[in-house]
């Protein structure tokens with residue numbers, strides 16, 4: 342019996358001037374071996390199993406353009422043949438092959454590059470960061486120190502709060518330098534999920550989603566490093582937390598944010614109850630504490646006031662968080678205008694709005710997450726729509742118009758059974774581009790388009806066959822649109 346003569350694929354991962362990290366992966370499983378694993382040796386013996394990477398000891402003293410390794414493969418068979426089989430395999434690496442990415446990250450607020458942190462995850466290492474980079478304004482990046490493995494990789498981009506974070510899959514091709522140019526989407530609203538670990542933010546998120554707003558959720562209070570500069574609107578919720586609603590650092594951050602022209606909707610049933618918040622409430626939100634628990638789960642918007650006119654929030658019911666054990670009341674001070682009462686006859690007040698510096702705020706001494714929208718009351722989404730418009734300010738952001746861009750649409754259907762439609766749009770002005778399909782090992786499977794794309798929307802169907810017309814097997818593939826300074830990838834899955 343003989344071993345499959347080509348059971349290994351190998352990769353150079355970290356190629357320095359005189360050393361290299363070499364990875365080997367077993368990929369072609371002969372029926373002969375069933376579920377068993379091979380043992381692979383190059384100085385040491387390691388059981389690596391099918392489809393898994395194995396890192397050889399670092400190779401040093403590289404010379405020339407190639408590196409040749411002798412690898413012996415051994416198999417201890419139990420079935421059908423109990424004998425040990427072995428075979429020598431030679432792998433030659435082209436040391437000129439390395440996989441790099443470079444690029445820039447821009448967003449509509451900034452003419453220059455956006456400062457962003459990128460974590461790269463490599464195929465075979467989906468759970469640990471392969472390499473990271475911080476891209477500062479005006480810089481691009483080439484990861485020459487730790488090239489990525491060729492294959493299906495992923496980049497997670499953490500951006501300033503004014504943008505949405507991004508999580509993208511992309512394909513790197515051995516020997517290529519792959520460009521990325523990422524255009525970030527602005528966040529419409531920042532939700533500060535400061536409910537001390539509870540899940541009440543889900544009620545607010547679902548309502549913001551109904552309004553089709555790009556919501557960036559920050560878990561816990563923002564750190565000093567998270568720049569609120571040019572963030573237009575914040576919803577800050579403290580849930581039923583009673584001990585750490587707003588820290589001194591939070592108060593400073595909110596004060597500076599409002600002074601600079603931000604818009605704030607602050608909501609929480611115990612914010613006024615903490616004596617540590619009293620000075621902040623008086624100086625910035627123009628109110629003072631009243632009772633810590635009114636026992637009235639309702640809020641009536643005062644007629645004629647733009648932020649709340651005619652609204653009635655019911656803080657009971659299964660469509661809300663059901664967490665209002667202690668809605669508080671407050672008393673407005675100079676500069677604060679009352680906007681919510683918790684009863685139609687009583688005059689206990691539970692909402693105030695006003696300005697501080699250049700900014701606008703609405704403060705609710707109850708939890709908006711509990712507003713259920715039931716029994717004819719105003720829904721959370723309706724209230725948020727009105728409130729967020731009321732606190733919107735004109736933050737100057739110098740936005741240039743969004744340029745027309747090449748765009749690869751999500752594939753449909755996906756997963757697909759026999760064929761999939763790929764759609765892209767191209768801006769005015771002929772662009773030379775390619776549209777190709779790659780497998781998870783980074784091998785090109787099919788070319789769908791090559792040349793100058795006319796402006797407009799274009800469609801092409803891929804019938805799940807390779808360049809020789811031979812059907813490809815089930816699995817994950819990547820559609821890659823590539824043009825100067827543009828690379829976009831869509832993941833598709835073939836299920837036969």
Ligand SMILES: [Ca+2]
Nearest residue numbers: 534536539540
């Ligand atoms: Ca939470």
Ligand SMILES: [Ca+2]
Nearest residue numbers: 535585586587
């Ligand atoms: Ca807090």
Ligand SMILES: [Ca+2]
Nearest residue numbers: 610633667669
């Ligand atoms: Ca309270």
